[in-house]
Amino acid sequence: VVVGAGVVGSAIAMELARRGYEPLLLEQGFDVGEGASKSNSAIVHTGFDARPGSIEATLLARARPLWPAIVEELGVPFLRIGALMLGAHPGDLARLRSEMVPLARSNGVPVEILDGADVARLAPWAMPDASGALLVPDESIVDPFWLTRAYAEAAIGSGGSVRLGAEVVGLSLARGAVVAQLRDGATVVADQVVNCAGLMADAIASLAGDGSFTISPRKGEFLVSEEAFGIDRIALPIPGPMGKGMLLTPIIFGGLLLGPTAHDQLDKRDHSTHRDTREVILHACAGLAPSVAEARPIRAFAGLRTVSSTGDYILRASAVSDRLHHAAGIRSTGISASPAIAQFVADQVERARGWRPAPRPRRLEPRQLDAASGGAVVCLCRSIGAAEVAAASRTAVPVTTLDGLKRRCGVTFGDCQGNLCAVAAVAALANASGVPVTAVTRRGPGSWLFGAPADGWRPAVARHERPRAVPPPSTEADLIVVGAGLAGVGAALTAGHSGRRVLVVERLDRAGGAAVGYGLRLGRSERDALQAFETAGAAAGIGFLGSTTVTGLLPSPDGWVVLGQGESGTIELRASSIVLATGGYVEPAEHLGLDGPRPAGIVTADLVHQALAAGLLPGRQAVLVGDGRSADATWRALVAAGCDVVSMTTRTPDEVRGDTRLESVRFGDAWTDADTLVLCHRLLPQPFLLRGLGSLDARPGCPAPVDQDGRVADGLWAAGTCAAPDVDHRTSLADGSRVASRSIESLRAGA
Numbered sequence: 001v002v003v004g005a006g007v008v009g010s011a012i013a014m015e016l017a018r019r020g021y022e023p024l025l026l027e028q029g030f031d032v033g034e035g036a037s038k039s040n041s042a043i044v045h046t047g048f049d050a051r052p053g054s055i056e057a058t059l060l061a062r063a064r065p066l067w068p069a070i071v072e073e074l075g076v077p078f079l080r081i082g083a084l085m086l087g088a089h090p091g092d093l094a095r096l097r098s099e100m101v102p103l104a105r106s107n108g109v110p111v112e113i114l115d116g117a118d119v120a121r122l123a124p125w126a127m128p129d130a131s132g133a134l135l136v137p138d139e140s141i142v143d144p145f146w147l148t149r150a151y152a153e154a155a156i157g158s159g160g161s162v163r164l165g166a167e168v169v170g171l172s173l174a175r176g177a178v179v180a181q182l183r184d185g186a187t188v189v190a191d192q193v194v195n196c197a198g199l200m201a202d203a204i205a206s207l208a209g210d211g212s213f214t215i216s217p218r219k220g221e222f223l224v225s226e227e228a229f230g231i232d233r234i235a236l237p238i239p240g241p242m243g244k245g246m247l248l249t250p251i252i253f254g255g256l257l258l259g260p261t262a263h264d265q266l267d268k269r270d271h272s273t274h275r276d277t278r279e280v281i282l283h284a285c286a287g288l289a290p291s292v293a294e295a296r297p298i299r300a301f302a303g304l305r306t307v308s309s310t311g312d313y314i315l316r317a318s319a320v321s322d323r324l325h326h327a328a329g330i331r332s333t334g335i336s337a338s339p340a341i342a343q344f345v346a347d348q349v350e351r352a353r354g355w356r357p358a359p360r361p362r363r364l365e366p367r368q369l370d371a372a373s374g375g376a377v378v379c380l381c382r383s384i385g386a387a388e389v390a391a392a393s394r395t396a397v398p399v400t401t402l403d404g405l406k407r408r409c410g411v412t413f414g415d416c417q418g419n420l421c422a423v424a425a426v427a428a429l430a431n432a433s434g435v436p437v438t439a440v441t442r443r444g445p446g447s448w449l450f451g452a453p454a455d456g457w458r459p460a461v462a463r464h465e466r467p468r469a470v471p472p473p474s475t476e477a478d479l480i481v482v483g484a485g486l487a488g489v490g491a492a493l494t495a496g497h498s499g500r501r502v503l504v505v506e507r508l509d510r511a512g513g514a515a516v517g518y519g520l521r522l523g524r525s526e527r528d529a530l531q532a533f534e535t536a537g538a539a540a541g542i543g544f545l546g547s548t549t550v551t552g553l554l555p556s557p558d559g560w561v562v563l564g565q566g567e568s569g570t571i572e573l574r575a576s577s578i579v580l581a582t583g584g585y586v587e588p589a590e591h592l593g594l595d596g597p598r599p600a601g602i603v604t605a606d607l608v609h610q611a612l613a614a615g616l617l618p619g620r621q622a623v624l625v626g627d628g629r630s631a632d633a634t635w636r637a638l639v640a641a642g643c644d645v646v647s648m649t650t651r652t653p654d655e656v657r658g659d660t661r662l663e664s665v666r667f668g669d670a671w672t673d674a675d676t677l678v679l680c681h682r683l684l685p686q687p688f689l690l691r692g693l694g695s696l697d698a699r700p701g702c703p704a705p706v707d708q709d710g711r712v713a714d715g716l717w718a719a720g721t722c723a724a725p726d727v728d729h730r731t732s733l734a735d736g737s738r739v740a741s742r743s744i745e746s747l748r749a750g751a
């Protein structure tokens, strides 16, 4: 039995299974990797700065040659990008030479010294006055979720098994066997137990009467930035008296990780993050790369390091019985050393038990290698298709939670933090798993996402559907309008009336965008425009391609190529001109960085309306933040569906409470009990498509960079919220029309 399916337990299970034993991995969480293994810097450290002679240094050295095979066999995303330890002061170069170079050499890690000019050439993003740097070319980054899951799946592939939601609460080592008792009353009998319970490893030891070590938590808070500021290597400061300091780490699938802090605490469950810490992290990281001061983080999270009372890894048999083996105290390098820890522990266990290995074929679960793509786009921020979500829902380690799905395919990771895709993602997961949507939780019991609305309630949103042939009559047009919200409708009608061939591509199956989705009380001109689009659009030469998400724009000699993806596959469209009318989304709480933990139930109005349209209740007792038409409509929709909206305010929340689902929200000094916080306070533009063209950086909130006519580039225009998020919805229609007129004038001038 291996207790704890973090990266260490999962690696050990794989190693034991491959040697022919039958490990059972017991994990209290509802996915593998729910502990420190999901919240870390994701660096595969070389160990250049490890304390020589420590178990940690030895195992980091042993792990280095094992990585290529791990990456190759398990197909784990891994990039050798190198690290720069940057010196800011004139004396730093001498320190790097006299302290870090000998340390790295004694650990057998190749390093190079760079002077200030080298740094400026190699890392133009680094602070301009860098006196020099230590280059560690072999430092690498990995996807830690993928790695942990791949280990566990490889264990299963070689005959091991994994049981999730299985908390070990008792251990008996008497009479020549191990009996592990689980919280649900079940017992498991085994020859051997390996304690890989991370922060709780001391608690597992004490279940067997072993009090030989303690583990205490040291919190590290991180910020995530979608914009990487050109930073292509790990950047770290020279360690000071307070420790290693904060790093800048490129994330393997894009973006940048800033942090971590280091703060000792007592509570092993406290993963809260704090708004004040954001400034501390941004300030420290801007010291390494000044442009980072402009970062707009999309998320904060915290991981808890396991600080052991011995100051080193604890990899040994318990003095109580060698049937209990510890793999504990693996503080800041568990990912990096995992392949070597697994071999080391498996050797020790074999010796203790007198086992002889009978290696099994190294079989991987085939689904892990599936290259799934296509289907309707579920995640807009990252263009993740339904086929990828479905494939991720069927991995060998079962996925039952939204967080598990997120770590398998990337949904909910992007700018919107799931507020635009969670409803579809949860529905896809429920469908693949054959459970009701309301049974899918964020990360296990208590963290519910959706409930059932009041009896007899029906979604109130008026449908403005416009049944049209899909695919459209032609894949070529004079003007393609991306998005059929009010701005897109305004643009299409104006261009259509001027006799141009217009094609509107819309991700939903209807026009009207957020105005219709939110059930806003529309003005007469808005209603008339939607009516005209639906009834007379075809006659005016306006094609409508619904249920199709535009995933890319490419300039071509004749204008633009538009790449779209829908249920029936991908489509390539061509036009002389494009009007981008992709609207906006409500700024999620993750961007604000509220103090506290991250329970389920903190959502935006976008998610609320999607959930209600799908017949799901997003909360039972809500606090609503916002005012104006959208907030009023959200309030009406929630109340009609049976949600008790206990307060509606324009104040920004300060702090939240709740381990699994939200319990209360603090505004100033006052706490309000609620299981749901709905934000409807501020719209951010959604011009994500321009990032691919390099017209825009990846910081949230950057509008499409338009001139006064709405032009972004030759033949490329933007209108409505995606260009001007602060402008009221009411002007979107007119703005779309205005920009379309300019684009038609420009086409005429070109012709």
Ligand SMILES: Cc1cc2nc3c(=O)[nH]c(=O)nc-3n(C[C@H](O)[C@H](O)[C@H](O)COP(=O)(O)OP(=O)(O)OC[C@H]3O[C@@H](n4cnc5c(N)ncnc54)[C@H](O)[C@@H]3O)c2cc1C
Binding pocket: 003, 004, 005, 006, 007, 008, 009, 010, 026, 027, 028, 029, 032, 033, 034, 035, 036, 037, 038, 039, 040, 041, 042, 043, 044, 045, 166, 167, 168, 169, 196, 197, 198, 199, 200, 201, 204, 219, 220, 221, 260, 303, 304, 305, 306, 327, 330, 331, 332, 333, 334, 335, 336, 337
């Ligand atoms: C801020 C931070 C930054 C880091 N950066 C890096 C880095 O860049 N590179 C690197 O190599 N390492 C890094 N680390 C360290 C690395 O994350 C850890 O060493 C590694 O994840 C530890 O893995 P583990 O399996 O021992 O523990 P965990 O991942 O914590 O797994 C322990 C598991 O045991 C389970 N468990 C506990 N009690 C029970 C029970 N009673 N019954 C059943 N299951 C139980 C838990 O739910 C958990 O899933 C970092 C860590 C932190 C916190």
